Amino acid sequence: MKSCCLFCSIIGDNKIQKVYEDDTNVIIKDIRPAADLHFLVLPRRHIRDITTVDDAKILDSLLLTARAYLPNFDIMEDKNVGFHQPPFNSQHHLHMHIVAGRMNGRENRRILNPGWADINKA
Numbered sequence: 001m002k003s004c005c006l007f008c009s010i011i012g013d014n015k016i017q018k019v020y021e022d023d024t025n026v027i028i029k030d031i032r033p034a035a036d037l038h039f040l041v042l043p044r045r046h047i048r049d050i051t052t053v054d055d056a057k058i059l060d061s062l063l064l065t066a067r068a069y070l071p072n073f074d075i076m077e078d079k080n081v082g083f084h085q086p087p088f089n090s091q092h093h094l095h096m097h098i099v100a101g102r103m104n105g106r107e108n109r110r111i112l113n114p115g116w117a118d119i120n121k122a
């Protein structure tokens with residue numbers, strides 16, 4: 001827990017509703033959704049970003065959590081799953097974005113988010 005981290009405070013705030021949470025990971029809705037469906041999957045532990053992940057199991061665990069606990073994850077249309085790569089992070093707490101459905105007026109999020117690391121084909 002890092003006291004100045006927005007995501008750590010969201011994770012620790014019982015009054016904020018989560019889509020899913022367990023001892024390891026938390027799923028929340030993005031507060032500024034880029035599309036009809038926009039979720040963030042975060043490790044409870046404060047990890048700064050994708051470059052400071054010390055164990056690939058952490059990334060597997062985020063994906064498995066999304067797969068297991070997001071309704072319809074496997075059949076979401078035009079789903080994009082990915083991480084920001086520094087320096088394009090909006091928040092410095094590792095989070096996996098899941099974006100699906102109709103975009104909110106943004107034609108190509110990859111152009112808008114040049115730091116996007118796409119793991120769709122993983």
Ligand SMILES: [Zn+2]
Nearest residue numbers: 005008046093
């Ligand atoms: Zn944090």
Ligand SMILES: [Zn+2]
Nearest residue numbers: 084090091095
């Ligand atoms: Zn982000």
